[in-house]
Amino acid sequence: MPASRRGSGSVILPSGQTIALHTRTHDEEDLPHATKKTMADHLRRFENLFTLTPQRMRMIVEAFTETLEVGLNKPNQVVPMIPTFVFGWPTGSEKGDFLALDLGGTNLRVCLVTLQGEGKFEITQTKYRLTEEQKQDDGQKLFDFCAECLKTFVDTNSGDGPGQLKPGQILPLGFTFSYPCSQERIDHGELIRWTKGFGAPNTEGRDVAEMFKKSLAKFELPITLTALINDTTGTLVASHYVNPKTKIAVIFGTGCNAAYMEHVKDIGKIKSLGIDEDADMAINCEWGAFDSFEHEHLPRTKYDVVVDEASNKPGEQAFEKLISGRYLGEIFRVVVCELIDEGVLFLGQNTYKLEKPYIIDTAFLSLMESDPTDELLMIIGIFTHFFNIETTLAERQFFRALAKLIGRRAARMSACGIAAIVNKMGYIEEGCAVGADGSLYNKYPMFPERVHEGLVDIFGDKGRNIVTHHAEDGSGVGSAIIAAMTKIRKDAGLYTNV
Numbered sequence: 001m002p003a004s005r006r007g008s009g010s011v012i013l014p015s016g017q018t019i020a021l022h023t024r025t026h027d028e029e030d031l032p033h034a035t036k037k038t039m040a041d042h043l044r045r046f047e048n049l050f051t052l053t054p055q056r057m058r059m060i061v062e063a064f065t066e067t068l069e070v071g072l073n074k075p076n077q078v079v080p081m082i083p084t085f086v087f088g089w090p091t092g093s094e095k096g097d098f099l100a101l102d103l104g105g106t107n108l109r110v111c112l113v114t115l116q117g118e119g120k121f122e123i124t125q126t127k128y129r130l131t132e133e134q135k136q137d138d139g140q141k142l143f144d145f146c147a148e149c150l151k152t153f154v155d156t157n158s159g160d161g162p163g164q165l166k167p168g169q170i171l172p173l174g175f176t177f178s179y180p181c182s183q184e185r186i187d188h189g190e191l192i193r194w195t196k197g198f199g200a201p202n203t204e205g206r207d208v209a210e211m212f213k214k215s216l217a218k219f220e221l222p223i224t225l226t227a228l229i230n231d232t233t234g235t236l237v238a239s240h241y242v243n244p245k246t247k248i249a250v251i252f253g254t255g256c257n258a259a260y261m262e263h264v265k266d267i268g269k270i271k272s273l274g275i276d277e278d279a280d281m282a283i284n285c286e287w288g289a290f291d292s293f294e295h296e297h298l299p300r301t302k303y304d305v306v307v308d309e310a311s312n313k314p315g316e317q318a319f320e321k322l323i324s325g326r327y328l329g330e331i332f333r334v335v336v337c338e339l340i341d342e343g344v345l346f347l348g349q350n351t352y353k354l355e356k357p358y359i360i361d362t363a364f365l366s367l368m369e370s371d372p373t374d375e376l377l378m379i380i381g382i383f384t385h386f387f388n389i390e391t392t393l394a395e396r397q398f399f400r401a402l403a404k405l406i407g408r409r410a411a412r413m414s415a416c417g418i419a420a421i422v423n424k425m426g427y428i429e430e431g432c433a434v435g436a437d438g439s440l441y442n443k444y445p446m447f448p449e450r451v452h453e454g455l456v457d458i459f460g461d462k463g464r465n466i467v468t469h470h471a472e473d474g475s476g477v478g479s480a481i482i483a484a485m486t487k488i489r490k491d492a493g494l495y496t497n498v
Helices: 036-050 054-073 132-136 139-156 208-218 231-242 268-273 302-309 328-341 362-370 377-387 393-425 439-443 447-465 474-491
Strands: 004-006 010-012 018-020 082-087 095-103 107-117 120-129 171-177 223-229 246-252 256-263 280-284 432-437 466-470
Touching: 036 393, 054 268, 054 393, 054 447, 082 223, 082 231, 082 474, 095 139, 095 474, 107 139, 107 474, 120 139, 120 474, 132 139, 139 208, 171 208, 171 231, 171 474, 208 223, 223 231, 223 474, 231 246, 231 256, 231 280, 231 432, 231 474, 246 393, 246 439, 256 393, 302 328, 328 362, 328 393, 362 377, 362 393, 377 393, 393 447, 393 466, 432 439, 432 447, 439 447, 439 466, 447 466
Parallel strands: 095 171, 171 223, 246 432, 432 466
Antiparallel strands: 004 010, 010 018, 082 280, 095 107, 107 120, 246 256, 256 280
16 A cells, blocks of 8 residues: 655555655645644544544444354344354365465456475466456356366466476365355355456356356366355465464455354354364354444444445445445545535635545555655645645645544454454463454554554453464465365365265
């Protein structure tokens, strides 16, 4: 998210665009403008609205923990707590060649992962761009394209050399399919609904694993679809493979989600499957939906309500809408537009460009927070280049402070989700590592530090026992490890029905 600087006069945005950094050409007194005192008064109001106190955080954690437990025991809950049929942790002794296929929102990625044991691996990968037509084309055609790309990859990487596939080798495949699916076993998944801009017909309500197997057969590929997984589950397993202290995985990016390892005896809704109660199974929480519809626990401001009601799914994904990179810039824009309407900001200037929803990217907030200059030249650049608006220093200081409030609240809210799992599993005394991924965690200034600060505010000094770290590649390496674990389990005759 942060931009790179080019000299002192321009900045390169994540999109690749370069914007010039202008020093002001007007004397600040030329335009009617908000004074430092006015902006400070407004800032105090927003500090009260967007600040999460430790006491409030602990209340959220308590409600969140209860929600996780309900989702484990009853089917079809708002936070669904999906059993993944990934049993226990990798031992580190998994070895061999495994394929991983990741159907993302933009690219299709094919990986060959050679597991070498002891947390070591080698990966070879190729990305194939998905067109908008393919995302909306018939579902079976989409899976045919996936199989065709796999065939190209296998043909390209076959041979007798090191790191190459041996001719005639039958490979297990882990398929990362990060769209909501109900699973009855690990190599099955009924698509509940498409997300991320996909709309391929004849797919929702069908078993996507079965559709993909049909495509594999069509291209006569020597591949066995062993596991259908979510990227968060893959992140959990890959991070534990490299760092065995990892007990939880979280993704804070365009969306947000978590996965962790649960005791089968505590997953009431799968009792009828007859799985050994002493076993453990990874749970894909899909926690972005926490407090949806009822809105009883999260401290939503009126700006959050505006963003929610104008979204494509009002009332849903309540937790995600306070945290994820998809929404933070829009919350900021809604606040700024209210202040324009109240006659506080940009007096006498044309502000119509700011009226377009989602025109302020979360990357802009990231830039505002990290602006190193006294004059806040980065913020001048953003407003003049994108919105043709002149800003005063008092306004720019307010924008940076507002961005910080919204970003800090997102990180502290994220800490509440992590704390709920820690609470539920009793990890606080012994501590644990949390594998974290996603653009917010990786690129937003101070996000990890604010999550840690939040954990200390919730648990006191013991909160320091919970440490987040950059996660391993879940949709590639994690998917391959899960394919390996599943093959070993089924070869040993363990829970072969799931």
